[in-house]
Amino acid sequence: MNPLDTFRLDGRVAFVSGGGGAIGAALSEALATAGASVVAADLDEARAKETADRICAAGGQAIGVGADSTREADAERAVAAGRERFGRLDILINAVGGGAGEVLFDAQEYPRDAWDWIMEINLRSTLIATQASVREMIREGHGGRVINISSVRATLGINAGYSAYVAAKGAVSSLTRQWATEFAKHAITVNAIAPTFVDTPQVARLLADPDFKSGLVNRVPLRRIGTTDDLVGPVIFFASDASSFVTGQILGIDGGLTATQ
Numbered sequence: 001m002n003p004l005d006t007f008r009l010d011g012r013v014a015f016v017s018g019g020g021g022a023i024g025a026a027l028s029e030a031l032a033t034a035g036a037s038v039v040a041a042d043l044d045e046a047r048a049k050e051t052a053d054r055i056c057a058a059g060g061q062a063i064g065v066g067a068d069s070t071r072e073a074d075a076e077r078a079v080a081a082g083r084e085r086f087g088r089l090d091i092l093i094n095a096v097g098g099g100a101g102e103v104l105f106d107a108q109e110y111p112r113d114a115w116d117w118i119m120e121i122n123l124r125s126t127l128i129a130t131q132a133s134v135r136e137m138i139r140e141g142h143g144g145r146v147i148n149i150s151s152v153r154a155t156l157g158i159n160a161g162y163s164a165y166v167a168a169k170g171a172v173s174s175l176t177r178q179w180a181t182e183f184a185k186h187a188i189t190v191n192a193i194a195p196t197f198v199d200t201p202q203v204a205r206l207l208a209d210p211d212f213k214s215g216l217v218n219r220v221p222l223r224r225i226g227t228t229d230d231l232v233g234p235v236i237f238f239a240s241d242a243s244s245f246v247t248g249q250i251l252g253i254d255g256g257l258t259a260t261q
């Protein structure tokens, strides 16, 4: 057998929570190119449908669904829409989150509303989408893949008002290990990627500050920030048979940043 075939996703169905976002859309399109049918779900229904339209225009199979991944009924409805269209669910990508650069407060003053919002979009969205998807995978009985998007901020502090975000991503990394142990009996693996800054609209404001950007790039051994393309290979690996015996792992995609700490 050609070992590259183990990376193919033909016949698999991927649910991408946050499939309308910068990273979620790029990963949706990559999964479709690798052969998967894709359910792109996003609070922003128009962007979810745009992702699906791009995949279909390129010859793939996808639907776009408007759904709030922090609400159980919405997540269940989006998973059901995928089941109705494609008949099964194999892969979940948890790509809802962020907000870090939008609400920066000194730790001793961090306001509760900002804290709750960051926890909702980064942590609760991951919990709710995973519960709905894993219940479906267990019902179908063929195993599956859960891939979380954590961040280098799960392990690295940053002197820039990030208290809630580091707490949320630390919890996403912890849950990756916890769920790996719980879901293994159902042949469901759970892994995470932990990128440093990825060149997306979400961090554009921070990266527009040349001092911030050069300080960041100078700390990265590979001397650049990430792109959505950098996330594709690791996610296809975690989504495919190539990673059959890998679970509970958090892979830094950071140009060597965490290796320096």
Ligand SMILES: NC(=O)c1ccc[n+]([C@@H]2O[C@H](COP(=O)([O-])OP(=O)(O)OC[C@H]3O[C@@H](n4cnc5c(N)ncnc54)[C@H](O)[C@@H]3O)[C@@H](O)[C@H]2O)c1
Residues within 6 Å of the ligand: 017, 018, 019, 020, 021, 022, 023, 024, 041, 042, 043, 044, 047, 067, 068, 069, 070, 094, 095, 096, 097, 098, 099, 121, 122, 125, 149, 150, 151, 152, 194, 195, 196, 197, 198, 199, 200, 201, 202, 203
């Ligand atoms: N961009 C980066 O530099 C970077 C670095 C490390 C980790 N990450 C993580 O990657 C993930 C994706 O980031 P991104 O840059 O693509 O952000 P993004 O803002 O482009 O995408 C997030 C998407 O989630 C959607 N969304 C928000 N709340 C939702 C909800 N309740 N239910 C459903 N959809 C909802 C938004 O509409 C948006 O389309 C986040 O978890 C982020 O923390 C990003």
